[in-house]
Amino acid sequence: MINICKGTKDILPKDSYKWDIVRDQARLLAKKYNLKEISTPVFESTDLFVRSDGESSDIVNKEMYTFLDKGGRSITLKPEGTAGVVRSYIENGFGNDILPVKLYYITPCYRYEKPQAGRLREHHQFGVEIFGANSLASDIEVLSIAIDFYRSFGIDPLVRLNFLGCDECKSNYKQVLKNFVEPHLPQMCDDCHVRFQTNPLRLLDCKSTVCQDILKNAPSITDNLCDNCKHKFNDIIKMLTSLNIKYELDTKLVRGLDYYTDLVFEFWDSDLSLGKNALGGGGRYDKLVSELGGKPTPVIGFGIGIERLLGYLEAKNIELKDETRVDVYVASNTEDENYVIRFVNSLRKKGFNVDSDLLNRSLKSQFKYADKIKAKYVLVIGDDEINENKISIKNMETGEQIKIWSNDVAEYLKQNV
Ligand SMILES: [Zn+2]
Numbered sequence: 001m002i003n004i005c006k007g008t009k010d011i012l013p014k015d016s017y018k019w020d021i022v023r024d025q026a027r028l029l030a031k032k033y034n035l036k037e038i039s040t041p042v043f044e045s046t047d048l049f050v051r052s053d054g055e056s057s058d059i060v061n062k063e064m065y066t067f068l069d070k071g072g073r074s075i076t077l078k079p080e081g082t083a084g085v086v087r088s089y090i091e092n093g094f095g096n097d098i099l100p101v102k103l104y105y106i107t108p109c110y111r112y113e114k115p116q117a118g119r120l121r122e123h124h125q126f127g128v129e130i131f132g133a134n135s136l137a138s139d140i141e142v143l144s145i146a147i148d149f150y151r152s153f154g155i156d157p158l159v160r161l162n163f164l165g166c167d168e169c170k171s172n173y174k175q176v177l178k179n180f181v182e183p184h185l186p187q188m189c190d191d192c193h194v195r196f197q198t199n200p201l202r203l204l205d206c207k208s209t210v211c212q213d214i215l216k217n218a219p220s221i222t223d224n225l226c227d228n229c230k231h232k233f234n235d236i237i238k239m240l241t242s243l244n245i246k247y248e249l250d251t252k253l254v255r256g257l258d259y260y261t262d263l264v265f266e267f268w269d270s271d272l273s274l275g276k277n278a279l280g281g282g283g284r285y286d287k288l289v290s291e292l293g294g295k296p297t298p299v300i301g302f303g304i305g306i307e308r309l310l311g312y313l314e315a316k317n318i319e320l321k322d323e324t325r326v327d328v329y330v331a332s333n334t335e336d337e338n339y340v341i342r343f344v345n346s347l348r349k350k351g352f353n354v355d356s357d358l359l360n361r362s363l364k365s366q367f368k369y370a371d372k373i374k375a376k377y378v379l380v381i382g383d384d385e386i387n388e389n390k391i392s393i394k395n396m397e398t399g400e401q402i403k404i405w406s407n408d409v410a411e412y413l414k415q416n417v
């Protein structure tokens with residue numbers, strides 16, 4: 001027997017309704033906020049991710065599924081949703097249309113991670129990107145979409161945020177941080193030695209407890225912002241307060257990717273009791289479009305892990321209701337299969353969800369099956385019924401049973417289903 005690959009999961013039939021609910025909710029919100037869906041391929045040129053996610057990022061260094069195709073091209077399965085969307089934005093000239101361009105996607109992502117505690121090698125994300133706006137309103141809109149999404153499932157997440165500032169702020173702070181870290185560098189991990197050289201901001205990201213201990217007292221980026229950035233950040237905070245969005249400043253938050261500027265954020269369970277994984281996150285990346293060859297265009301977006309959301313709901317005992325059900329099971333006890341099949345089809349054409357016997361089972365086991373699939377009504381067609389032009393109908397909830405003209409069945413069901 002061949003088993004499923006490590007770190008991957010089947011979405012089983014019993015759980016697929018949950019995925020429908022999540023996708024429906026994402027699409028409903030997208031309509032409310034006037035976002036259009038974009039789907040990009042599962043694989044792209046490796047360069048795209050190296051250039052957008054950053055050579056020093058963990059994703060690029062350790063986690064990408066990269067291979068040579070038969071034409072000798074280096075291909076990578078998308079590790080996150082943003083890079084492909086930005087590539088498509090540039091390639092298709094979306095920026096020549098009226099701005100902003102507001103997009104969302106639902107996509108699988110692939111990362112070669114240690115399969116443990118809520119981390120999968122294939123997971124799915126609901127993501128949003130708004131191109132062409134760098135305003136308080138666009139920051140707040142993106143945060144609101146994510147908050148509305150979580151709230152629709154009964155979750156009120158805590159937004160942990162940080163402000164990385166403009167280019168000048170970022171590069172000033174990099175120096176401030178390097179000056180602070182330098183005397184401690186010999187005690188720090190190998191990764192941090194590399195980060196010190198290539199992307200010092202990511203020192204703050206280090207998971208090693210030794211490094212974290214050293215960085216506890218590091219100067220924070222929000223204390224080193226220029227006046228303009230300070231104002232921007234204060235305006236965001238004020239707006240969050242007035243919108244009753246719970247937030248917390250986390251000056252160590254830089255997110256794993258190199259491309260962020262200004263606002264970065266993550267969504268967390270407000271009591272932080274369920275593990276150490278954020279439910280989702282994102283931020284602003286105003287340099288990415290131009291770095292990938294497009295016109296300079298501000299962008300802000302987020303990605304929300306769907307598996308993580310579902311796992312979280314389960315841990316919190318928040319149940320998603322399965323509203324899909326079979327209206328009618330057609331049980332038959334006759335040689336006239338043609339009659340039965342035509343009858344079943346006519347009900348489906350009229351809009352009912354209908355199942356029927358495919359195994360030539362006894363009436364008794366057909367009823368058992370109907371019970372198991374929770375059919376609301378069972379219709380019985382036997383030779384008597386066919387001769388009389390009638391159908392027996394059993395309401396499976398009340399046990400009530402009647403016989404009516406077969407021509408009246410659809411009308412009866414319409415009134416009762
Ligand atoms: Zn600044």
Ligand SMILES: [Zn+2]
Nearest residue numbers: 189192206211
């Ligand atoms: Zn370290």
